[in-house]
Amino acid sequence: MMLNPSRKSGNRDPAITIRRILKVNHAGEFGAIRIYGAQIAVAQRLFADIVPSLKEMRDDEIDHCRLFREAMPPRYAKPCRVMSLWSFGGCVLGFLTALGGRNMVWICTEAVERTVHRHLEDQLTFLASRDPDLHALIASIQEQELAHLREAEHNQKRQGPSHAVLLPVIGGLTDPHDLAFDVG
Ligand SMILES: [Fe+2]
Ligand SMILES: [Fe+2]
Numbered sequence: 001m002m003l004n005p006s007r008k009s010g011n012r013d014p015a016i017t018i019r020r021i022l023k024v025n026h027a028g029e030f031g032a033i034r035i036y037g038a039q040i041a042v043a044q045r046l047f048a049d050i051v052p053s054l055k056e057m058r059d060d061e062i063d064h065c066r067l068f069r070e071a072m073p074p075r076y077a078k079p080c081r082v083m084s085l086w087s088f089g090g091c092v093l094g095f096l097t098a099l100g101g102r103n104m105v106w107i108c109t110e111a112v113e114r115t116v117h118r119h120l121e122d123q124l125t126f127l128a129s130r131d132p133d134l135h136a137l138i139a140s141i142q143e144q145e146l147a148h149l150r151e152a153e154h155n156q157k158r159q160g161p162s163h164a165v166l167l168p169v170i171g172g173l174t175d176p177h178d179l180a181f182d183v184g
Pocket of ligand 1: 029032060061064065145
């Protein structure tokens with residue numbers, strides 16, 4: 001759930017792109033916390049065995065959210081003004097996928113983390129020479145997101161038609177690329 005800085009921002013002041021990266025990453029982590037929160041609430045009732053893994057991942061996202069928030073003031077960045085949307089969207093997605101069962105929970109995690117990974121890669125390229133501190137922070141966060149992705153892939157018992165259909169749908173839903181440029 002990250003911003004790809006390469007499009008639409010070619011000639012822009014890098015500081016503006018950096019502020020947008022922080023804004024979208026922070027909001028994305030916030031949404032991820034909500035996804036995991038809703039999934040945990042459902043899983044506790046229907047398939048409690050995966051709750052510990054989900055809680056571990058949520059704890060990581062809480063960390064990431066805090067780290068992006070802390071990186072904002074020195075760069076004059078501010079949180080997204082519509083955090084309630086990210087919160088609501090995350091809850092709905094988490095709730096619906098959890099109702100689909102544990103396999104769907106992991107498909108959701110795989111889709112979200114794939115989107116995250118792609119955007120973090122773009123951001124790292126952009127930041128390497130422009131903001132080495134933020135580059136280092138995102139590189140360390142990316143390691144944990146990759147671990148989430150690997151675990152989600154590993155936990156899927158089967159990858160049938162629902163995997164093929166849902167992966168691009170959830171990936172698209174959670175890709176804030178265009179939204180990122182409009183939410184100010
Ligand atoms: Fe995260
Ligand atoms: Fe993650």
